[in-house]
Structure formats: C-alpha cells, structure tokens
Amino acid sequence: MRLEIGKINITDIRFAEESKIESGVLYVNPEDLKPVVLEDDKIKDVCFDIAKPGESVRITPVKDVIEPRVKVEGKGGVFPGWVSKVDTVGSGKTLALKGMALVTAGKIVGFQEGVIDMTGPGAAYTPFSKTLNLVMVCEPVEGLKQHDYEAAVRKAGFRVAAKIGELARGIEPDDTCVYETLGIKEGMEKYPDLPRVGYVSMLQTQGLLHDTYVYGVDAKKIIPTIISPTETMDGAIVSGNCVSACDKNPTYIHQNNPVIEDLFAQHGKTINFVCQIITNENVYLADKERSSNMTAKLCRMLDLDGIILTQEGFGNPDTDLIMNCKKIEAEGVKTVIVTDEYAGRDGKSQSLADADVAADAVVTGGNANEVIILPKLDKVIGTLDYINKIAGASDKTLREDGTLEVELQVITAATNEMGFGTLSAR
C-alpha cells in the first residue's frame, strides 16, 4: 500500500469571519465549528480558544489531541468508522496540517488529567507546547453519564478535526512524503537480504476512559491482527483513553506514530518494514494469554526477524508487554520494547509492575513519578479545579504562590511509550 502525505505547514491560527487556510495561516470562525460539535445533543455548549508556543497559557484537563487531515485521493476518508465509512484507508494521498493540533479539553470525571503548558519548565516535557493549538472545551448537558460524555467529546473531536482538515483540500502541500509497504511475497523478492521487521503496537483497552478504537471497533474485542502502517496514518486507530496523561497515546501520536516513521526511514535500506501488528491490553487474564499467543504466532507466520513493541499505560499493560516480549522472543524474533517507568518519586522503586529476562532491550520514556514544579501561568484554558485530583498530584499540589507541584504523570505525552519524545532515564 502506498500513501502520500502532503504536509501543509501552519504558521499561525487566528479567529476570523471566514474559515480558510491562506499562506500557511489557519483562519477559523468558531461559529462554523460550533454546529459540528452541537449536532450531538449530549453536548450543551462548546467554546474555542487558541494557545501558541511561548504564551503563558496552561491547557487542562486535556482529553485528546488530534491532527487535522483530509484524504484527497484514494479509498475512504479520515477517521474511518467515525467520520468516514469503514473503507480501508492507507493508500492514495492525504493532506496533513503540520505544526498545529486540535486539543479537546474539559472535565469528564473528577480526577481528569492532562496538562499542556505552552511555556516554562513544563513545556519541555510535552510535544504539544510546540504546536499551535486550537482548543475545544465542551460542556455536557445536565446529568450526562461519564461514558456518554466521553464518547460525545471523543467523537466531536474527530468531526471538528475533519472539518478543519477539509479546509486543506485543494491546497498545494509544502512537502510530500511517500510511504509504501509491500505484499509479503513482493517484499521478500524486492529486499531478499534485508531483515524482516514488524511493529507490534499494544492498544489501551481496559474499559471506560481506557479504550482505543480501530475502524470504529472497540479494540478490546479484537483478536490481534495485521494492518498497514499507512492505515494508522489515516486515523484508523483513534484514542478513547483519558487517564494517565503522560503515557496515553493521543490520536495525534497514532496519526504521527514515531515508530512507524522511524521504521519507514530505514525501510528498503537496512530493513524490510513488513507491517504493523495491533493487539490489546485487556483486564481479563485469559484475554492477555490469548492475545499474546496470537501476536507471537503472527510474528512467526510472517517470518519476522525483529520487532519493536510499544505499550500504553501502567500496571496491567506491563503484564501484556512482558507476555508479548517473552512469547515473541521465544519464537526467535528479536524484540525491542518501548515503555516508561514508575520508579517512585525518589527513583528507587522497581520501574515496571512486571519483568522478565527476555526483555533485554528496553527503551524508556523516563520516570513518570519524577516531581516537577510548574509556575503559575497567566491564562488557563479549561479549569484548574481538578488539578489536585489528578494522577501524580497531591493535596499540596496547588501551592500558595500559585505554582503546582506535580509528578510528570500529569503532563500530556511526557513519557510517551511510543517514543515520541526524547525524555529517558538511567
């Protein structure tokens, strides 16, 4: 499958009468977007705001981050199963708005979390301090149940992202990248001497606020399967995961999956990047056994020589991570895992909830328990009401001088387990 990604560099976002993209500037009229959100009668109201790199702005609580994209050639449309039909995506041409993101924010549960600081020490830890952010804060109708609200905000995010993406249709991209995966036989014939490499991505699938969807399907119900990495770029995998800001994978990071990009960079040179294998992280132990058996079997059937294995979350997924690693290694497939750590505030505790000697090649996104002091910023988009309740915060989080003492856990994508950032630990 061959996908062209045309990149349109966005250099500024401004509110304006007419929504359009012109000379790299995204002009947005919130009134154009409001109806897209409010078509779901579970949402009472929505407001939009803009946060730019370097501004004294804090966005919290963040739910999801999405990159607006539009499919201009080839089958299907972006976010299949949500905004578009379930046609197989991943081929043809897609335009992406680079340098910007749509951030959905607002309280879903009382311990909701996720902080994006656009300046100060916290900014270094989140990739979304470097993007121009269009922030969307939704307010639910009275008495809406938590899971209905989560679903409503999640889906509204995709609709708005698609609507903004549509503005790019017809615009000449600043840069175009081509990604191509080959059929099994084709790839073997074309690169007979290159090691066959796969990417196994574990998707968060534990339940309410901990879900991931593939073509609209709740991934806890899937049996591990193979997809083309280019499908992921078109939004085939989306996040419904709200908890654990630092190591959840927002939709944006699925769309821009760094492992996929970096494997593609070696594709045809040092490796033959065969495919992506997706699996889940269910809470039921027998499901874990089944899924890890399946991934290991797929790696074997595809005759892979090596894989990269990434996870999402803490605790429960550590067990999936280790099961997958152990079983895949046992098939003779060399495995490198990407994870993050909960080594305690002092860094002295055991980092993972599970371990095995087979996991001898580990890349870490850092210790999520490390404490950071965030200064008071001039403006808050969303609300600080819940900051004391979020993961990694404590009752002394909101200090008298207005600064926040928190663990890195609260910062969106700080210790991302797909290797999106440069943070690490030793």
Place this chain on the structure above:
Amino acid sequence: MKYFILTNNSLAAEELGKTHEIRFVEGGLRDVFVEARDLIHQGAVLLNHPLYGSVKPNETPFRSLLLHRAKSSTEEACASVDPESVRLIGNAVSVCDKFIAKKETTDPRILQDFQVVDLSLLKSAMESADR
C-alpha cells in the same frame, strides 16, 4: 467461568449483589489485595489483572477483583495454588507500596467517579468471563 467478586466498591456490590457472589471488603485498595492474596494462597485463581486501570493505586481507593474458587477444601487447594495469580497479586502489593500515600479524597462526586470507573473496568473483565 464461575467466579466471585472481591471488592470494596459499594457501587459494584449494590449493582451486582443480586446476581453475583460478592465478598465485600471493608477497607482500602491494599486491603483488597491482601485479602485476595490470602484467598489465592488457599487456591483461588485470579481472573482479572489486579493493577487494571491507569488510575494509580494512591488515587482511587476502589478495587474489584474477579476470582475463581478452584477447590473446596483447603488441603486440595494448596496442592493447586496458581503460580501466576501468586506472582501478580504479589507484584500488585509491592506496586501499591511504592506510590506515595495521598490524603484520601473525600469529595463525594470524585469518589463516585472513581466508583463508576472501577465498576466499568470490573464489567470489562466480567464480559470476558461471561461469554
């Protein structure tokens, strides 16, 4: 799969009490783990992962575990203690101990949210167990 639910989440007990066997634990999340471990040492088998959910053990006070009672008599049970359950529950207790204890949330709305999420993650396991 025949199972019983070990929980300190009153919402779970209320909602599932009529249809399922509940063993209610008065106490915190760690107490549920320790109780589960004792049962596992006597032959019960863990069906869901004790560290489910990304809400950390020092935030949510609630935990609901799904256990399968393998044997009726203690003697038989001892012969068939499930090593994987032993390992997982042991790890869970030590993970619990490493997170800094926080002042317990008393805000009823937040407690209710924690209960709802806990129940949802429990149901997520039950769905797999019931099929």
Place this chain on the structure above:
Amino acid sequence: MVKELERAGLPVVHVCTVTPISLTVGANRIVPAIAIPHPLGNPALDKDEEKALRRKLVLKALKALETEVDGQKVFED
C-alpha cells in the same frame, strides 16, 4: 527472608505449603508442606498419627539439608 538467611551462609530448607511462592522468593531447598492453616500437621488425624506425619516431614527437611543442590530443588516424595 529465605534468601537473606542463605546469604548469611546458612543452608536453609523452606518447608512451605505453596511451593510456587517459595520458588519465587528464591528458596533453594524446598519441602512441600501439608496445608496453610497447619503446614506440619493435620488435625483430622489423631495425635500420634499427626506427630508421625510431622516427623516424616521434618526428616524430609533434614534430608534436604544433607543434600547438595545446585539451584532450586523441590523435594517431592
């Protein structure tokens, strides 16, 4: 605890009901016991029978201490 005793230079036999735990905690010489509430006894037996049973277990434990092992070993019947 068993590991630290062994580290102090003492051969240790772990008489333990749940042998998987014993293996996990790193005991080297392991003798399976009877049941959790009464690892070295059985209240269903009369006093003499019970003591004979216990003697058998203790002798097995001593036997384990007299046996050279390399790595972990469970002394089954």
Place this chain on the structure above:
Amino acid sequence: MAKYKVVHYINQFFAGIGGEEKADIPAELHKGEVIGPGMAFNTGFGDEAEIIATIVCGDSYFNENIEAVKAEILGWVKDLAPDLFIAGPAFNAGRYGVACGTIAAAVAEELGIKAMTGMYVENPGADMYKDKVYIIETKDSAAGMRAAVKSMTAFALKYLKGEKIGASCEDGYMNQGVRVNFFEKERGSKRAVDMLLKKLADKPFTTEYPMPDFDRVEPNPAVKDMAHATIALVTSGGIVVKGNPDHIESSSASRFGEYSLAGVYDLDENTFETAHGGYDPVYANADADRVLPVDVLRDLEKEGVIGKLHEKYYATVGNGTSVANAKGFGAEIGKRLVADGVDAVILTST
C-alpha cells in the same frame, strides 16, 4: 568570589613515595600541599576551586586499620571543613579503590561534606560504594589519568556549585541504582530502531532499563554431619509466645520476635499461639507444633539424629509484610544465627 576548598586523598604510589613496598605507611596530612594528580585537578579547577590539603595513606595500612585510619582522617577533614573531598582516581587498583570508596563514603555520610572518587568499573571498590558516593568511571590504568582528571574536574565543579546532577550516563558517574530522568538527543522511537538494528546484527547494545536482578542466592553446601549439627527454627507463620509480648502485627509486620526454647519440648495451647492474620488460626493455636515442629525436633535431638535444636527461634508474619522489611528481618536473623554457631535452618511458612 572565594575559591571552593577541596581536600584530596591519594595513596603512597600516586604521592610518589613508592610502590607495594611502601604500602604500609600510615596516613599523613599535608596541609597546603598539592601532590601528584592533585596538580592536574588544581589546573582543571582554574580559579574556581583549589586543593587546600592532601592526605596520603598506604593502601595496606588503610585496609588493615580501617576503623582507626578512618577516624583519624575524618578528624582532619572535619577541621579542614572543605567544600569537597576527592579521593583517587584509583583506576583498577583494588585496595586503593576500596580505600577511596570507604573514605569518600565516610566523609559524605558522617561529616555531611560533598565527596566523590573515581575508578574503573570493575574495581571492587566500585560495587561496594557506587550507591553511597559519586564514583566517576575511569579507564583501568593510570594511562587514563588525563581523561579521568578531566571528567572528575567537570563533575566536581558542577557538584560544588550545587547544579543539578543529571543521569549517570550524562555526568559520567556510576549508576547508583536510582532512576534519573534526562533528555536524550534522539527520540525514543529512533533509539528503539537503532537498538533493534544492533540486536538484529548481533552487535552489542545497551538496554536503557536493565530488568531487575532476578537475584538468586547460591545454595550453601549441605550439612555433612547432621548428628552433630545445630539446627535452628525460623517461621513466617507467626508462632509467638502466648500473649504476643513483642506485639508482632497480624499482617504487614514491622518487626520479628526472638523466643527461647530452653526447656520447651512440646508447644501447647497454653504457651504458644499464632499472630498470623492471614489464615484460620484455630489449628495453630491448638497445637503450634503444626507450624513450628519443636516436639519432633526435640525427639530427634534426643535420638541423636541432629546434634541439637538451637535454643532460640525466630518468628515473623509473612502476611502483607513488605519486601524490604522481610529482607531486613532475614539479614538480622541470619546474623544472629551465624553468631550463635547455628549450622542450618528449617524455615516454615504457612
């Protein structure tokens, strides 16, 4: 600004006094003198810091008189009140490395003065002290002196100025078993791909998170002569003297108990009970021999099967006790048993 004051410790060889034949010289304090590698340090410090005294001690003397020489040197350093204490570098010299680690750790711990040393990773002093004091990794011989001084000087200045010490791989010290965050040059996914390429090519690679030690202790040799051996009983089943005088908790125990078995031939419900809260206590309370087989061992003692049953036994509660506590109990009990001349242990658990 005033220069930071540094005290430097070296051995007889680096002081230019002599080799092995001079290894027995006692500690000497050279106030105001800069000797051997100290010159290079001083140059490296520029006008930011200076060595105000050098302490020289023979390696054999140090290791044979550890307590005395430690006290003597600590006394000097206390009076000198430097901002930093540097020992070595010791490279791969074993006794020198141990001396450097010992004295640097003591200065840091007992005087609360910043201290550091440098040595080769395989120097026995490294394993002994890397979690107690900053040890800068050096080459294995004095040929690496220039590089060692350079990295030690850089670290020393950073440390003196109170700047945040980064992760071990950034600042060149040996990992202290504490996880420290830092920003890598490449993002995680790129590092993962690079690591995989190495792994595929069977080239060496370094994991960023070594899996925890699946620490196993080698089994001790078997008991050769059981008929003359002293056997001790230890239990995690919580068997205590009736009334639980030591207040062993029923779970999450924070202490263990030591009880006498002198004159005890059979445990009964009037004298012993269980403190364990994790199982039905009825059976153990009725007859604690079911957990702690004193009756049988007394018989075997009489019959000469074993030499003797140790006069004390130790008890704790396995239920919910933290790993660190259990480890601490084990170490302490082990120490006491060895001191009492015990040959082997029967540990019972429920």
